[in-house]
Amino acid sequence: MTTPQVIQDLVAPLRQELEKIDAQIRQTEDDLKALRELRQPIVRMLNVADPDPSKKKPGPKKTTKPGDRVAADTLDAAYAWLVANFDGQDITAAAIKADPSFTFVGPPRINDVLAALADRGVIRLDHVGGTRGRQKFYKVVRDAQS
Numbered sequence: 728m729t730t731p732q733v734i735q736d737l738v739a740p741l742r743q744e745l746e747k748i749d750a751q752i753r754q755t756e757d758d759l760k761a762l763r764e765l766r767q768p769i770v771r772m773l774n775v776a777d778p779d780p781s782k783k784k785p786g787p788k789k790t791t792k793p794g795d796r797v798a799a800d801t802l803d804a805a806y807a808w809l810v811a812n813f814d815g816q817d818i819t820a821a822a823i824k825a826d827p828s829f830t831f832v833g834p835p836r837i838n839d840v841l842a843a844l845a846d847r848g849v850i851r852l853d854h855v856g857g858t859r860g861r862q863k864f865y866k867v868v869r870d871a872q873s
Contacts, residue, residue, distance in 0.1 A: 801840070852864070853866045
């Protein structure tokens, strides 16, 4: 059977060793902090004098065209649908949204589809108007290839 004194005699050297290690850690952390403080102005001077091109901040994001946001097969299917449903009539995003048979893209992407088809040259912007003067009216181009 062990007595409390025997346990304390066994634990005492371990506690002393732990205190030494903790003191070394504190000293190393203090040294590291001092080195970082010395390093910081040197790094700033180097960045000004000789900047590293790999650390250059990225520029503004590239803007995407409407055609880049819609798949080509979706555009082909939408064009075929427009020819079948709006041949000779004004095409507007509002009219397409009102037709439940247009299921190629959701309502937020209809303007992207129309713009991409206009970029392809298979529909053309006929005029801008409507109640607020911002609605785009398109027409199908008859002899266009999609």
